[in-house]
Amino acid sequence: MTIGETSLVEALAEIVGARHVRTALPERVTYAKDGLPTHRRVPGIVVLPGSRDEVVAVVRLLAAVRVPFVPRGAGTGLSGGALADDDAVLVVLTRLNRILKIDRQNRLAVVEPGVVNARLSAAAAPYGLQYMPDPSSQTACTIGGNVAENAGGPHCLKYGVTATHVLALEVVLADGRVVELGSPSGEPWGPDLTGVFVGSEGNFGIATRIAVRLLPVPRAVRTLLADFSALRTAGEAVSAVIASGIVPAALEMMDQSCIQAVEDSVYAAGYPRDAAAVLLVELDGSREEAVAADTETIEGILRAHGARNVLAAADAKQRERLWLGRKKAFGAMGRLSRDLVVQDAVVPRSALPDVLETIGRIAASYGLTVSNVFHAGDGNLHPNISFDGRVPGLKEKVAAASGEMMAACIAAGGTITGEHGVGLDKLRYMPLIFDGNSLAAMRAVRLVFDPEERVNPGKVVPVHACREWGGLRIADRGLRIEREVRSPAQSEIDNPQSAIAPRGAR
Amino acid sequence: MSLVDRVRALLGDDAVDVAAAHDGVPRVAPGSPDAVALLLGTARSEGWRVRIEGAGTWLAADAPADLALTTRRLDKIPAIEPQDLSATAEAGIGCDLLRQQLADRGTWLALDPPGLAGRTLGSVVATATAGPLRQGFGSIRDHLLGVTFVTGDGRLVQSGGRVVKNVAGYDLTKLEAGGFGAFGVIVLAHLRLRAVPRADQTLVLEGSREDLAQVTDDIAAAGIQPVAHELLSPALARRERWTLAVRFAGSAALVSTEEAGLGAATGGRFTALRADEARALWTHAAESFAARPVAFRVGGLPESSDELLDLLQHQVGDEWISASPGIGAIRWGGETTADRLRRLRRTLAGLEVPLTLERAPWPVRAAVGHFGAYREGVGPLVAGLRRTFDPGEAFVVAVEGTE
Numbered sequence: 001m002t003i004g005e006t007s008l009v010e011a012l013a014e015i016v017g018a019r020h021v022r023t024a025l026p027e028r029v030t031y032a033k034d035g036l037p038t039h040r041r042v043p044g045i046v047v048l049p050g051s052r053d054e055v056v057a058v059v060r061l062l063a064a065v066r067v068p069f070v071p072r073g074a075g076t077g078l079s080g081g082a083l084a085d086d087d088a089v090l091v092v093l094t095r096l097n098r099i100l101k102i103d104r105q106n107r108l109a110v111v112e113p114g115v116v117n118a119r120l121s122a123a124a125a126p127y128g129l130q131y132m133p134d135p136s137s138q139t140a141c142t143i144g145g146n147v148a149e150n151a152g153g154p155h156c157l158k159y160g161v162t163a164t165h166v167l168a169l170e171v172v173l174a175d176g177r178v179v180e181l182g183s184p185s186g187e188p189w190g191p192d193l194t195g196v197f198v199g200s201e202g203n204f205g206i207a208t209r210i211a212v213r214l215l216p217v218p219r220a221v222r223t224l225l226a227d228f229s230a231l232r233t234a235g236e237a238v239s240a241v242i243a244s245g246i247v248p249a250a251l252e253m254m255d256q257s258c259i260q261a262v263e264d265s266v267y268a269a270g271y272p273r274d275a276a277a278v279l280l281v282e283l284d285g286s287r288e289e290a291v292a293a294d295t296e297t298i299e300g301i302l303r304a305h306g307a308r309n310v311l312a313a314a315d316a317k318q319r320e321r322l323w324l325g326r327k328k329a330f331g332a333m334g335r336l337s338r339d340l341v342v343q344d345a346v347v348p349r350s351a352l353p354d355v356l357e358t359i360g361r362i363a364a365s366y367g368l369t370v371s372n373v374f375h376a377g378d379g380n381l382h383p384n385i386s387f388d389g390r391v392p393g394l395k396e397k398v399a400a401a402s403g404e405m406m407a408a409c410i411a412a413g414g415t416i417t418g419e420h421g422v423g424l425d426k427l428r429y430m431p432l433i434f435d436g437n438s439l440a441a442m443r444a445v446r447l448v449f450d451p452e453e454r455v456n457p458g459k460v461v462p463v464h465a466c467r468e469w470g471g472l473r474i475a476d477r478g479l480r481i482e483r484e485v486r487s488p489a490q491s492e493i494d495n496p497q498s499a500i501a502p503r504g505a506r
Numbered sequence: 507m508s509l510v511d512r513v514r515a516l517l518g519d520d521a522v523d524v525a526a527a528h529d530g531v532p533r534v535a536p537g538s539p540d541a542v543a544l545l546l547g548t549a550r551s552e553g554w555r556v557r558i559e560g561a562g563t564w565l566a567a568d569a570p571a572d573l574a575l576t577t578r579r580l581d582k583i584p585a586i587e588p589q590d591l592s593a594t595a596e597a598g599i600g601c602d603l604l605r606q607q608l609a610d611r612g613t614w615l616a617l618d619p620p621g622l623a624g625r626t627l628g629s630v631v632a633t634a635t636a637g638p639l640r641q642g643f644g645s646i647r648d649h650l651l652g653v654t655f656v657t658g659d660g661r662l663v664q665s666g667g668r669v670v671k672n673v674a675g676y677d678l679t680k681l682e683a684g685g686f687g688a689f690g691v692i693v694l695a696h697l698r699l700r701a702v703p704r705a706d707q708t709l710v711l712e713g714s715r716e717d718l719a720q721v722t723d724d725i726a727a728a729g730i731q732p733v734a735h736e737l738l739s740p741a742l743a744r745r746e747r748w749t750l751a752v753r754f755a756g757s758a759a760l761v762s763t764e765e766a767g768l769g770a771a772t773g774g775r776f777t778a779l780r781a782d783e784a785r786a787l788w789t790h791a792a793e794s795f796a797a798r799p800v801a802f803r804v805g806g807l808p809e810s811s812d813e814l815l816d817l818l819q820h821q822v823g824d825e826w827i828s829a830s831p832g833i834g835a836i837r838w839g840g841e842t843t844a845d846r847l848r849r850l851r852r853t854l855a856g857l858e859v860p861l862t863l864e865r866a867p868w869p870v871r872a873a874v875g876h877f878g879a880y881r882e883g884v885g886p887l888v889a890g891l892r893r894t895f896d897p898g899e900a901f902v903v904a905v906e907g908t909e
Contacts, residue, residue: 106807106834150673161671163680164648179883185834186645187805189860190877190888190905191689192634195647195680199673219729239589243612245701246757285760286729287767293759346669350589378671379590418671426674433674434664441663441895442676448890460675 003044003067003087012047012089015057020095022046031075031090032083035137037339038395039080039424043070043090050095052112052170052208059206060176062089068454071202073113073145076137078342079423081149081201081459088457091206093144099123100209107214108167108184113144113207117151120212129214132159135419136327147207150199152419154250154326155282157377159215161419163198170209171197174450184211196445201421202456204449218249218284220291223319224299226307227275231255231360231372233306234277235353238376240305241281242349246294251377252280252326255356258333258371258384262325265332269325272309279307279376280326282319329373330384336369337386341398345406347414349379358408359383366401380418381409407432422460430460436467509554509572516548517541521579531571533559535579539596539654539662539693545575546691547660550898556658557902558687560626561600563796564633568868569902577628580693585668586611591699592651592668597628597692613699616643616733618788620795620828620837620864628692634684635803635864637792638753641830642733647683649698655682655690658896668696681891684862686876688903689895705761708734708753708784709768709776710743718750719812721772722831725752726808728771730764732832734788737811739827742791742839751787752776794826795839801865802847804854806834814859821850837864844873848907855879868904875907 002008013021022028023045032042049055062069070084072092084090096112099120103109104127111120117138120131134153135141141151147169152161159165168182182194197204228234234253241251254262259271259278271278281298285291299310313319325332334340347355356372363370363385374382383405389395406416406429416422416429430439443461446453507515510532513522521541523533536542549556549572557571560578567574577598585594588611595604602623608615618637619630631653634646643649652666655678665678681689711721718737725735734753743749752768754761768776779787795801806814811831818824818838825840847870851861863876880888885906892905 105809108807150677152671156671160644160648161673163677164644173883177883179887180881181884183805183858183860183881185805185807185859187803187835187860187862188684189879189881190884191685191891192647192680192683193884193887195683196677198680199677203676216729216731242591243589243701245704247700286731287760287763290757290760290763293763294757297757297759346671348587348590348592348669350587375671379669380671413667414669415667415672415674417674418669419673421673422675430675433667437661438664439675441657441661441665441678444894445676445678445681445891448887448894 003089008065008067009045011061012045012058015061016047016049016054020048020050031072031092034075034077034080034082036078036080036342036425038341039083041083041085043084044086044088046090046092048092048095052096055091055096055206055208056172056176056178058091059172059174062454063175066452066454068457070456071148071206073142073148074116074140076141077145077149077423078344078420079417079425081421081423081456083424093206094142096208102127102214104129106184108211109214110209110211111143113142113147113210115143117141117143117146124214125217128217130217131212132156132165132215133162136330143210143212144207147198147210148200148202149419149421152375152380154252154375157251157375158247158249163195165213166194166198166210167213168211169194169197169207171205171207173205174452174455182211186213199421201423201460203446203460205455216286219286220288221282221284221319222291222295223313223322224281224295224302225271225311225322226279226281226302227272227309228277228279228306229275229308230306231277231356232353234279235356235376237279237302237305237307238352239350240301241298242377244297244301246283246298248281248298248377249284250280250282251375253372253374253376254278254326254329255372257369258329258373261332261336261371262329265328265335267325267328267332269321271325275308280322326373333371333384333386336371338388338390339386341385341402343381343383343385343402343405344417344420345381345409345414346418347379347381347409347412349377351412351414352376352379355381355408355412359405362401362404362408366397368397368401378418379414424459427459427462430462431465436465440466440468512548513545513573516544529568531557531574533574533576535576537579539580539656542575542656542691542693543660543662545660546656546658546900549573549900550659553898554900555902556900558691560598560629561624563622563625564629564865566867570868571902575691577626577691577693583607586613588613591701592670593697593699594668594694595627595697596694597626597631599627600624601627601630608699609702612702614702615649615697616700617646617649618792620792620801622793622796627695631683631692631695632685632687633864638734638736638788638828638830640835641735641832642731647680650679650683651696651698653679653682653692653696654694655692657690658898658900663690666696670698686903686905687901688892688905703755705758706753706755707761707765708751708779708787709765710779710787711750711772711776712745712747713750715748715812715815718748719831721750724771725768726832728767730767730771732764735830735832737829737831738791739824742794742826742828743787744790791828795837795865798826798839798841799867800842800870801837801839802861802863803835803837804859804861806836806859808832808834810834810857810859811836817853821853822846844870847874851879871904873907875904877905878907
């Protein structure tokens with residue numbers, strides 16, 4: 001049975017129902033991209049199981065016929081990680097969207113993978129609890145996708161990324177076996193396989209049940225907006241805040257290009273248009289007096305390190321407005337040009353001032369517009385390149401500039417992705433930060449979970465860069481694994497088209 | 507050529523310490539990660555069985571092996587970056603020396619593992635033994651940005667990096683933290699630091715376990731967020747009754763308001779300790795676990811803490827117990843047998859609570875295993891990972907017991 005045969009479609013339909021199997025091209029094209037507009041792959045079949053048992057049955061069927069598959073949540077990822085080729089089945093998990101348990105006493109929740117991030121926090125709110133990781137796409141992205149990518153978000157500075165909050169997983173492996181990793185307490189039954197699974201970008205299987213830690217909603221919150229006349233000064237202020245020993249809940253930076261885009265949009269937050277950069281700093285805690293005192297200390301640090309003004313949000317409404325501008329900044333930047341590439345890299349925080357200047361120089365040398373909006377407290381940069389992919393030669397320039405920016409971050413002691421994942425987009429950079437042995441070790445671990453490399457093939461680890469490894473057992477039973485290994489040139493931008501807003505009125 | 511001569515030829519005369527090996531096993535101390543890789547590559551080809559040692563103060567250096575690989579000469583701290591709140595340290599550095607050097611640069615590794623002060627960083631990471639600060643700062647893995655390790659066949663592998671956020675590739679650091687050396691010898695760790703807290707206050711309250719359980723509930727209900735919230739058994743605290751020790755650390759404003767909140771929520775019953783008293787309390791509690799032959803941890807839920815303490819008391823006694831009731835973690839130390847540990851693990855498994863054996867003489871470790879009672883499907887994955895990272899079974903590690 002192959003993906004082209006009707007018998008496979010019929011077998012899938014028997015499991016999930018005919019209306020949850022998509023084979024028509026217009027339907028499959030819907031799933032050809034994720035949140036990154038630069039990669040496009042049309043899946044062979046799209047299947048939407050509605051329960052854990054249906055996931056198991058689908059995966060067992062695909063194992064029996066040796067067809068590769070790609071798990072997918074809401075498709076908001078930014079690395080091309082949830083794309084499937086035409087010889088693979090895309091397993092969309094959005095119908096598994098039940099919150100199975102919220103345990104107030106033990107501060108945990110158990111959810112299915114298709115539960116939307118923001119919905120979990122909304123459900124936990126009546127208990128005074130919250131799910132802390134808050135990626136910008138939290139109103140759309142799913143917890144399953146967050147687990148696959150080890151998603152971050154502004155408030156991960158204080159509270160940690162997804163891996164910090166995942167306690168246990170029920171996972172369907174590539175062959176359809178169901179395994180239980182971790183325990184509700186977070187203490188594993190052996191090695192920390194939960195920690196290994198989180199961030200494996202779908203390569204290790206499908207998480208069908210996820211136990212996560214919930215934390216009390218902070219009783220006191222203060223938000224500051226500090227503006228600076230130079231990007232470098234703002235970067236230096238970030239280092240000063242971090243070194244103070246007070247850990248803000250969030251410490252975000254936006255540069256002038258981003259400020260202008262936000263202020264020109266419906267998300268205008270009142271950011272000063274003449275500022276070279278603004279910092280959005282939030283402090284929270286359980287005691288109003290302590291948060292107020294720490295806020296005063298941080299305000300003093302910001303002023304001492306060059307802030308022209310520091311505005312404290314007067315009330316919840318103003319705080320929401322300041323955050324709306326930040327959270328919708330990517331959408332606002334869609335107005336700058338037809339296409340937008342959202343990049344993701346991390347540098348040591350003390351390197352921020354220099355790296356930001358370098359990124360600016362790289363963009364200028366290619367004649368490209370770059371806007372920076374990022375998690376400054378973590379050193380997690382998001383240089384965003386606006387461009388029009390229809391202009392001949394421009395997408396190649398964007399790819400080249402992106403490569404130079406990554407190289408600059410690596411040279412500063414950083415890495416190529418802090419929260420978006422490797423997927424397809426960063427595959428070509430992996431050999432720049434890991435040697436052949438380390439890449440081979442990653443691949444060897446993947447083979448333990450998925451010996452045939454059928455789950456989300458061709459992502460994360462560039463197989464051609466792996467050093468020979470005695471323990472590796474390469475799939476040899478008719479799977480075209482090597483076909484998935486694209487050359488660096490092929491891995492570059494495939495088909496840039498805007499996934500955000502068309503060039504429109506300002 | 508004898509094994510010792512072979513190793514001397516490989517790594518130099520000063521890398522082998524035959525005299526120091528009390529059980530006749532030659533002790534080899536490579537001076538660099540590359541030397542570790544060379545040694546293990548040779549071990550793989552020669553079929554040598556290798557046990558891994560740090561300072562020898564936590565896991566007893568008693569596993570049967572052809573040679574003991576000690577990380578003692580891997581004791582450098584290549585980088586401390588106060589502005590980035592990160593550091594890079596070799597695995598053989600003693601925690602006391604590391605702590606001091608970090609403090610000199612105004613930084614703090616918020617870990618207070620059980621054991622003696624000179625216990626090595628590699629030992630703490632490999633066994634994932636977090637102390638009371640796990641309440642506020644998480645487990646060992648939450649302090650790691652990356653590790654470099656050497657596999658059983660001598661491959662040097664890097665995972666993670668030295669930045670505080672990183673999702674490039676699979677997170678093999680999580681496999682090494684708490685892997686008990688079964689998946690490689692950790693040679694280098696990149697650490698997440700914090701600034702030395704401006705204020706640090708410990709308060710204690712003695713009482714019956716029932717009374718202190720109620721106080722724990724009151725603390726949680728009041729929204730008080732200590733960095734440590736530890737219930738210590740009478741023997742461990744060297745007091746007549748159980749002791750609840752609560753620690754706040756952070757800015758002066760944070761600590762003073764939390765302390766006031768604690769007083770209000772509990773009727774002012776806690777006693778604030780002076781800095782030297784607090785240090786003595788926490789140090790004694792940590793070091794005591796190195797004085798008894800067996801230590802294990804169990805991971806329950808907060809609501810089951812009391813039930814689990816009863817169970818431990820019933821099955822293995824309540825000698826030295828350090829429990830974090832706010833997160834359900836419990837560490838037990840004392841003397842017991844392999845049979846009792848096996849029975850306890852089975853009972854706990856029925857309650858969905860894992861038991862990890864942290865420390866025991868080799869016969870007990872070998873019989874009980876650090877891990878056991880795996881959930882469905884975990885055993886084959888662990889076995890596969892062991893084959894991957896130690897294909898020649900060079901490492902002598904009691905991953906699972908012999909039951």
